[in-house]
Amino acid sequence: MRYVRFVTEDGPPRWGRQEGDVIHELDGAPYEGGRPTGRAVSLRAVQLLAPVTPSKIVCIGRNYAEHAAELGNTAPERPMFFLKPPSALIGPGEAIQLPARDATVHWEAELAVVIGRRMKNVPEEEALAYVFGYTIANDVSYRDAQKADGVFGFGRGKCYDTFCPCGPAVVTEGIDPSDVHITLTCNEEVRQSDSTRRMIHPVPKLLSYLSQIMTLLPGDLILTGTPKGVGAMKPGDLIEIHVPGIGTLANPVV
Known part of the structure; x- marks a missing residue:
């Protein structure tokens, strides 16, 4: 569906x-x-519009080794996560708004998981039974703020309005989260192209781990990490993310 x-x-x-x-x-x-x-x-x-109205948006960081390396970071031994506010969500066609014209703001194409039922302390082998479906998300990231704010950088760096494009739909069948190809283009030039096979921590492990810490509710959105190839956007760009079986999420930048 x-x-x-x-x-x-x-x-x-x-x-x-x-x-x-x-x-x-x-x-x-x-x-x-x-x-x-x-x-x-x-x-x-x-x-x-964005196809979910989550109580929370949980984002996984550094879940692809080559992406961690391109930003000068090490790959984490256990899942690393942070939160975005639901007010960051926008849907297909809506504009990503840069905080300033000269701001260094990166795209991050990601497979996103939509939770289907209340999930707490669920073992890894049962985790996928709690998934409603899958969609596409862009974990837009303000690098200047992340660097300036140090250990608090995931706050200002990730939480601006419009910093979580999502869509175009939630697909409930035919998506294998362990083998999804993600492609991002900027102005029709391919900038990210990789498979979820390269995830350090696969989706069942992520969901189980998060459920040990917080209760996941129906509609909650879990962004599973981005592969290598992040880059800076500028006003006038068109960012398109394609996942077979889900479609294309397209957003202009202003």
């Missing part, structure tokens, strides 16, 4: 199940049991 969140010109945000160019409306979030309303709308008539 493929689930989206959307708006039309004359209504509030709604949820739907996408089949081709048709969206079948649901009366609530699909990961909270949303049911069909019987109404449908054309995909061409809507603006897609």
Whole structure:
């Protein structure tokens, strides 16, 4: 199944199940049991939004050894994580807003996991049973702030509004998180291209580890780390992230 969140010109945000160019409306979030309303709308008539409304966004850092190395960091022995506020979320087509025109702000293409049911103290071998589906996210990162703020750099460096593009849909079937290829282009030039096979800590381990620390709730979004190839964005750029089976997340930069 493929689930989206959307708006039309004359209504509030709604949820739907996408089949081709048709969206079948649901009366609530699909990961909270949303049911069909019987109404449908054309995909061409809507603006897609971020497909989740999470209580929290948990981001995994340094989960690809070559990415850790390109930033001069060592790969962690256990999963390293930080949080982004839900207010950082934007959907497909919405603009990534740089804090300043000369700011060094990097893209980070990532596979994102959407939690499907309450998850606490779950063993690794059972972790995937708690997954609702998968989507695409961009862990936008303000490097100047990360460097200036030292040990507190993951606060200001990661939490600006618009610093978590997500979408275009949540896909619940046909995605193997251990073997997903992620491609990012900047102005149609490939800048990141790698597989989740290279993750240091695979998705089941990440979810189990996080569940020992915090309760994960339906709709929570887990960003699983970015491969090598991060780089700086500038106003006027178009950032596109493609994952087979999920689609393409495209966002302009202003």
